[in-house]
Amino acid sequence: MRSLLVSLVSLALALSVLAEPTLSPYTLHEKRDAIPAGWSRDRKYHATASVPLRFALAQNNIDSIGDLLLDISHPESENYGKHWTAAQVAAKFAPSATSVDAVRTWLEQSGVEPHRITITPSKGWIEVSSTVEEAESLLQTDYHVYGHESGAEQIACEGYHLPAHVAPHVDFVTPTVHFDAKIKRVKRDGHHAAIPIGQPGFGAGPKTSGVLDNIFTQLEDCDKQITPACLRALYGIVYDPVSTNNSYGIVEYTPQAYIQSDLDSFAKNFSTGLEGVSPKLVSIDGGVDQTSLKNFSYNGESNLDLQYGMTLVTAKQPVTLYQVGDMNLGASFNNFLDALDGSYCAFEGGDDPSQDGIYPDNVPGGYDHSQDCGTVKPANVISTSYGYNEADLTAKYAQRQCAEYAKLGMMGVTVLYSSGDYGVAGNGDLCLDSNGNQTADGKIFNPSFPSTCPYVTSVGATQVSPGQTVLDRENACQQVIYSGGGFSNYFAVPDYQKAVVAGYLENHPPPYSKTTYNTTGTSRAYPDISANGANYVVAINGNYSLVYGTSASSPVVGAIITLINDARIAMGKSPVGFINPTIYSSEFQYAWNDVTNGTNPGCGTVGFSSAPGWDPVTGLGTPNFPALLAKWLDL
Numbered sequence: 001m002r003s004l005l006v007s008l009v010s011l012a013l014a015l016s017v018l019a020e021p022t023l024s025p026y027t028l029h030e031k032r033d034a035i036p037a038g039w040s041r042d043r044k045y046h047a048t049a050s051v052p053l054r055f056a057l058a059q060n061n062i063d064s065i066g067d068l069l070l071d072i073s074h075p076e077s078e079n080y081g082k083h084w085t086a087a088q089v090a091a092k093f094a095p096s097a098t099s100v101d102a103v104r105t106w107l108e109q110s111g112v113e114p115h116r117i118t119i120t121p122s123k124g125w126i127e128v129s130s131t132v133e134e135a136e137s138l139l140q141t142d143y144h145v146y147g148h149e150s151g152a153e154q155i156a157c158e159g160y161h162l163p164a165h166v167a168p169h170v171d172f173v174t175p176t177v178h179f180d181a182k183i184k185r186v187k188r189d190g191h192h193a194a195i196p197i198g199q200p201g202f203g204a205g206p207k208t209s210g211v212l213d214n215i216f217t218q219l220e221d222c223d224k225q226i227t228p229a230c231l232r233a234l235y236g237i238v239y240d241p242v243s244t245n246n247s248y249g250i251v252e253y254t255p256q257a258y259i260q261s262d263l264d265s266f267a268k269n270f271s272t273g274l275e276g277v278s279p280k281l282v283s284i285d286g287g288v289d290q291t292s293l294k295n296f297s298y299n300g301e302s303n304l305d306l307q308y309g310m311t312l313v314t315a316k317q318p319v320t321l322y323q324v325g326d327m328n329l330g331a332s333f334n335n336f337l338d339a340l341d342g343s344y345c346a347f348e349g350g351d352d353p354s355q356d357g358i359y360p361d362n363v364p365g366g367y368d369h370s371q372d373c374g375t376v377k378p379a380n381v382i383s384t385s386y387g388y389n390e391a392d393l394t395a396k397y398a399q400r401q402c403a404e405y406a407k408l409g410m411m412g413v414t415v416l417y418s419s420g421d422y423g424v425a426g427n428g429d430l431c432l433d434s435n436g437n438q439t440a441d442g443k444i445f446n447p448s449f450p451s452t453c454p455y456v457t458s459v460g461a462t463q464v465s466p467g468q469t470v471l472d473r474e475n476a477c478q479q480v481i482y483s484g485g486g487f488s489n490y491f492a493v494p495d496y497q498k499a500v501v502a503g504y505l506e507n508h509p510p511p512y513s514k515t516t517y518n519t520t521g522t523s524r525a526y527p528d529i530s531a532n533g534a535n536y537v538v539a540i541n542g543n544y545s546l547v548y549g550t551s552a553s554s555p556v557v558g559a560i561i562t563l564i565n566d567a568r569i570a571m572g573k574s575p576v577g578f579i580n581p582t583i584y585s586s587e588f589q590y591a592w593n594d595v596t597n598g599t600n601p602g603c604g605t606v607g608f609s610s611a612p613g614w615d616p617v618t619g620l621g622t623p624n625f626p627a628l629l630a631k632w633l634d635l
């Protein structure tokens, strides 16, 4: 009752101080066509309950980030390789005072007292302590409590509005249409672990066909078991690192964890000098290499990534492990990006609670320190084998995160993501229905994010087909997993990719209509490149398992780019940074082993077909290390 009175009073005050109406008409800002799988709308929320409203301010100059990035990444640009410092990037894109003022003035004119408005030090966000009814009025929306089948609840709406003059200054507002609350996992063995929906770290990841009786290292057996020797033979990886100043980072999300004894047994069999060696742990938001929960789901991804990543760059090149999130909350890609870029951090001690791990996490055993915010220096190459479906996120949330990958590119970082393991379908083999819902029987292709962000390099999967050897051309991966690929529903086709995408659609027209995927050639297509993703021999929990996934492909490509950076740094050149404009250029397009056979099934179809040149199954092909090295040393 009291807060109702307060807001009536403040409304009256607001009306009285309004000399003339400066409020423009409202426009729809964000809307969901369908609520995400697993959620249902349960009930209205109390009008007087408090809601911390957060406005993500539009970043200044952000529309030009693609051009700025191209200027330092295009092989023919005279500024190639002239990367920016973190401070230059932060200054260029910080929200302008105009944006801060536009939002603050509107809020104050709408009756929000100045003491309830907080602006973060980075000026990235404005926070308002509000109530449901005030938020409904500010955003012209209707809040409800939504329940998840796991029992979790969150407050959300299905669309909201902003005054037309405010809208250009705001990327998005939370909590609104972004469904990604932390889902509490059942309490087990005294552990109280919570895993956000869609958050990588548990459950997704590579697949296994079981443990092996014995491991072969003969090159004739690479159709049955992939070992580091097979990859060296396939891609011509013969190189001894010399630089003491290079870096390669692999990202893992807790509760995923590696097991040192598994790294050691892998090293004993496959890697000189790595026995007893651990990756350099960089803990983000309480990230720990947990050892209390162990099985393939908890250790498969980390063991795979590190065993292959570390072995291929050899003992001479240390690998950094970014371990993100504590055991209770876990973390999202935004937690990782916050740690790399202080200007991206939401506000003191927090982030977007409907999406991201919020630290400090004050439950017993939680990470009770402030979140990491600009505390971590990015490595020259960062490989991540986790992903969302684009449809898990709203377009604006995905776009804001995507711009952050562009900023890493500005700083000279190569950002690699695996393209997903379900062909044209999304994680969990879900496809879209005509309402935009993700379901098992949907017929519409379901692209993967961040792979559809034009500022990351997306890596698909190939295989040595049964009966073939490393001397044969690889095919698209069709054992246990299918290479993720397709066309974005959120991002436009980048210039670097336009010609090859148009060529593919014209010369190899897929037999699907525009209701199945964006057929226009005007949307971002993925993957960009690929590498083997079938039959990996990985030490896991004391045994060797056979492992499959684009999860394997990404760290292998990461290792190859790291070796190329080593050679460039040794010559006094910069790391390669954002590679897409280079790899699609006429000089580099043919420095890949073209993959022309196989498809990526999903959604009740055979998927797209590989073809000569780029295709939405294996991209430009797999790396030809000697050819790429020679070309990159010339730049």
Ligand SMILES: *[C@@H]1O[C@H](CO)[C@@H](O)[C@H](O)[C@H]1NC(C)=O
Binding pocket: 033, 034, 035, 036, 037, 038, 039, 040, 435, 437
């Ligand atoms: C989306 O799917 C859910 C089940 O996951 C269902 O309850 C809901 O009605 C569907 N929404 C639409 C718009 O079809």
Ligand SMILES: *[C@@H]1O[C@H](CO)[C@@H](O)[C@H](O)[C@H]1NC(C)=O
Binding pocket: 245, 569, 574, 575
């Ligand atoms: C290390 O490499 C970076 C480029 O990645 C360069 O800016 C820096 O000066 C180098 N430091 C040393 C000690 O060579």
Ligand SMILES: *[C@@H]1O[C@H](CO)[C@@H](O)[C@H](O)[C@H]1NC(C)=O
Binding pocket: 215, 216, 217, 268, 269
């Ligand atoms: C792997 O290592 C174990 C233990 O050292 C050894 O017994 C086995 O022969 C090795 N296998 C191969 C194929 O190198």
Ligand SMILES: *[C@@H]1O[C@H](CO)[C@@H](O)[C@H](O)[C@H]1NC(C)=O
Binding pocket: 294, 295, 296, 297, 298
């Ligand atoms: C690992 O354990 C978790 C929790 O008990 C279980 O949900 C999961 O299916 C297990 N994974 C494997 C591959 O056994």
Ligand SMILES: *[C@@H]1O[C@H](CO)[C@@H](O)[C@H](O)[C@H]1NC(C)=O
Binding pocket: 465, 466, 475, 478, 597, 598
């Ligand atoms: C094409 O791929 C299929 C499936 O992997 C394989 O059986 C076939 O031999 C491949 N064809 C060629 C020409 O390599």
Ligand SMILES: *[C@@H]1O[C@H](CO)[C@@H](O)[C@H](O)[C@H]1NC(C)=O
Binding pocket: 488, 489, 490, 491, 492, 493, 514, 518, 520, 522, 523, 524
């Ligand atoms: C295809 O993607 C482009 C670029 O994102 C977009 O402008 C266009 O509306 C999309 N077409 C359809 C039919 O969705």
Ligand SMILES: *[C@@H]1O[C@H](CO)[C@@H](O)[C@H](O)[C@H]1NC(C)=O
Binding pocket: 211, 541, 542, 543
């Ligand atoms: C290793 O594999 C053997 C044989 O399948 C099995 O008995 C054993 O339990 C496995 N060990 C672990 C740690 O999974």
